Amino acid sequence: MMKAPVKEILQYVFDHPDLTTREAVFSYFSEIAWSVEKGEWNRLTHDQRMSFIEYLDVAARHVKR
Numbered sequence: 001m002m003k004a005p006v007k008e009i010l011q012y013v014f015d016h017p018d019l020t021t022r023e024a025v026f027s028y029f030s031e032i033a034w035s036v037e038k039g040e041w042n043r044l045t046h047d048q049r050m051s052f053i054e055y056l057d058v059a060a061r062h063v064k065r
Helices: 004-015 021-031 036-043 046-062
Strands: none
Touching: 004 021, 004 046, 021 046
16 A cells, blocks of 8 residues: 555656656655655655656556546
């Protein structure tokens, strides 16, 4: 089961079909001034961010909206 913040980010990906998952995730975090999730995002390494984006990409293909 996905946690609410991840579902919110995934919904953002769905709501922006003109963007790749990577572009949507970076856009999502650029729109937020502050949140616990943004703080966590900012602490991730590049590789960790790419792994998260890959996870969302796979989830987007399997989750029915």
